[in-house]
Amino acid sequence: MTKEQSKEGASRKKRVEVQEATKIAVNYLSEIVGPVADIKIEEVEIDANKNHWFVTLGYSDKTGYALWTPKYKRFTIDAFTGEVLSMKIRKI
DSSP states (O other), rough: OOOHHHHHHHSSSOOOOOHHHHHHHHHHHHHHOSOEEEEEEEEEEETSSSSSEEEEEEEEEEEETTEEEEEEEEEEEEEOOOEEEEEEEOOO
């Protein structure tokens, strides 16, 4: 199979919709970080080639006795497989 045939096949694959990409990010955050409160979808975008979703989630993380601090994570998700490729700290 040539690179051109591979690209054509990829363009015909069904892309993960934005709703599914956000669910994947929320589930991944919960699995990796553990219990968090007030998960919010802050940003969602797809790259120029429409191959990757970028999902930024905001959430509260308990630190100290009763102090909740906001944190943000940015996820890169393969737009065709739904695989989480990265999770990074997002400074806002």
